[in-house]
Amino acid sequence: MNLLKATGTIGGLTMVSRILGFAREMLMARIMGATAATDAFLLAFRLPNTFRRLFGEGAFSAGFVPLYAQRLQGEDGEAEARKFSEEVLAVFLPTLVLFTLFFQLIMPAFVAVWSGYKGEQFDLTVLLTRITFPYLILISLVSLWAGILNSLSRFTAAAFAPALLNLCMMVALIIFPQGGAFTAFWLAVAVTIGGVIQLGLLIFAAVRAGVSLRLRRPRITPGVRQFLVVVIPATLGAGVYQISAFIDTFFLARAGVGAQSWFNYADRFNQLPLGVIGAALGTAILPQISRFVGANEPDKAAHVQAQALDLGMFLTLPAALALCVVSGPLISALYGGGEFTARDASVTATVLSILVLGLPAYVLVKVLTPGFYSRQDTATPVKTAGVVLLANVVLNFAIWGATSDPLLRVYGLSAVVAITSWLNCLILYVVLHRRGHFRVPGWLASRVFRQLVAGAVMVAALLGLEWLLADWFTGSLTKQLLSVAALVGGGMAIYFPLCWAIGGVDRQAFRELLARKRPAANA
Template sequence: MNLLKSTGTIGGLTMVSRILGFGREMLTSRILGASNATDAFVVAFRLPNTFRRLFGEGAFSAGFVPLFSQRLHGENGAEEARKFSEEVLAVFLPTLIIFTLVFQVIMGPFVAALSGYVGDKLEFTTFLTRITFPYLLLISLVSLFSGILNSLTRFTAAAFAPALLNLMMMLALLVVPDGGKPSATALAVAVTVGGVIQLALLLIATKRAGISLRLRRPRMTPGVRQFVRVVIPATLGAGVYQISAFIDTFFLTRLGTGAPSYFNFADRLNQLPLGVIGAALGTAILPQISRHVGAGEPDKAATIQAQAAELAMLLCLPAALALCAAAGPLVGALFQGGRFSAEDTAITAQVLAIIVLGLPAYVLVKVLTPGFYSRQDTGTPVKIAALVLVANVVLNFALIPVFGIAGLSAVVAFTSWLNCAILYVILHRRGHFRMPGWLMTRILRQFLAGGVMVAAIYGVRLVIGDWFTGGFGHRILGLGALIGSGLAVYFPLVWVLGGVDKEAFRTLLRRKKPVADAG
């Protein structure tokens, strides 16, 4: 499958989910504001999401997708792949159930240690977390079925599934718009209900793709042992990243009321290009790189990574620069109103302008790590992640007492670049991936086009500055002018400067539209 088409399918549907996510956050900011109830929900939602990234998306895909793909394209094809999936499910499901039950028991002390909350705020945060935590089990199973569908190059259902969660959360806020504890509780319930609906969609899509899994008795078969050998280092590596997320939460909850909310709203904007570009590219290239590596074609695998890096920077670089340059107007237009004040907007915009500086690096990490995972080397990223974690902790302790939430945001951006740099250096030294000259030249031209775009955005801000302090309608119109001017400058200029493979895009435009994959 063509990389642009695969990324476009995943990214386009992910964009739908992200837009709905903005709708959800716009409702949340206006109904709940940056309050104690919002902070409690942010922590309650962050915990299962953090463990989801540990058990689900990254580690599970890193172990499952290459092994599933090998069986799918090997002897007995789909039948062998289905058997392997059933064997993994038989061990994965009870593990998740036990983990979820254990955390339900220890939730109070765990939340207290993580957040530092006491009294009513601790009690309410623990209550919400007990409601949201089953989402971990549900979404981890979604990751399994997504891995199957992605290996079959059927990306649609898996990419659309997150939109269902956002729809349920928006519905909860519309049904319970009172603010405070009632709205936060409705949001928590919607998280788990949304997980049930997502799992149902993926089960149906997998069945339509011709693979129906039945429950087996848990057994450590050769396939499961192979999976465990690959996924445990990846889980440890993901665990290091999630410890970093817990550390961020630890500091945020101690910065006073509103800090978790500010970071959450800023990160929602930061996550748009991360999800649309980074996750889409990582999902699209892992099966392709695994196939070429398995076939003894390392040059083709490296070419796919280079093409993915070019596409990542082409789309991510202007997004990061624009988010930084237009942080204030963007946050004001989307979130300000109701219980979310102009002061809340200013703090959130400051956080956003800093964390997006690490955005290109974070997306490039999604491009570089498949170079390890496709070779079943999940140990090296673990060591790198551990080193980055140490830097994260040291820098947080050094900068937060001086700069507060801005210091934490700077650490997030810097450690993203540190992780990216180390991954690339190791791949380069092993001869698995070296940035070709044509890629470096195009990225430099993309930077030049991005610089001109930033100048254009600041120029528009000077001309229509009064719009951004007016009513909601004026703020939205001003935001549209900023976005429009950025797009009008960057993409034509990057085309003229040669910051993109023109022939590849011409070929894509000339190609007849293929029949869409079912599912």
């Protein structure tokens, strides 16, 4: 499997989802604004998503994908892999149901501690969270079927599934555009409906791939025990990250009305390259590295990571630099209008310019962690996450103690997110380096330096374009969208050709990919 091709498939379909996510956020910003009802919905949406990341993404994939891939390589591969999947499902599903029921019971107390909201905003947040929480069961099961499909190198359905959630939420916004608590209620309903549709798509894709699972009686079989040995430490590690997310939410909820919304709208831009590039690379390389490690070929495993890091930086650096220097025009053009005021746009733009300083680190973490998971070492990422969590808590409390200004607190929290991401990346790399599992080769360091040179030229050009198009950013909606297109297109037209010219990209890999596509195109 070609890494560039696999990443392109996953990243391209994820890009579709992210674009729809932007459309959803644009609608929500104009209809809902940065209000108390918006903050309530965002908090209600974040809770199942936080636990989804705990149960259904990194931790689950870390335990499931390598073990499923190993069974596929066995003598009776498909049957053993299917049996293993059914045994895991038999334990996984009841656990999720019980967990969801427990949180439904304690929801008022949990929301009170988590948010600090009072009165109508508190009541609305409890209601919305109870509606959205079943999404956790649905999206966690999506992760199981996605793990199966990814292990079979079938990435399309899993990469496209998130787009369905965005479509459901957009439909809710279009049908119920009144704003306030009414629209927030239907957005919450749309979240759960979106989860049902996503799960249906993944099950259908798995059946088409020849994999259909039946429900078994829950039992701790040897396969399940092996899975738990790997996944429990990974869950604890993911748990540390999600505690960190809870802490961020805890502080944002107490920074005043609008803080949750500003951070969310800014993070949508930040999550675009992270989801398209970071998640795609991490998904694509984990099965490959697992196979090379299992075959006792560590040099090949390290080379896959080096290729992923190269591709990740090639795509991430221009995104981070561009978002940092032109955040103002982008936010104003895409979110401004309706209930989203000029002040909302200004604050959101500042938050974005701070957040993206950590964007390369976010992607690097996605590339580095498979080096541990493929060796069934989930303890090291747990310890690393613990250090990062401690740093997050200390820095946030320091900021809260240093200033009472709500805006400075929001900006400070954004800076902490970027700083701790680089700390996480640094620790993971140092550990891999000391163990001899991965070291940055000379060719990679040289290539990243050239990417930085191309990025610097792009930044200068973007600043010039921003100056030339200043009137357009405050003009009609058409002019605003055209000015954004000019910035995006202009940046790409400068960075990518310059990277090619000065050797900041693997030319041979792109030539091979194009050569493989040509015969198919002519067929």
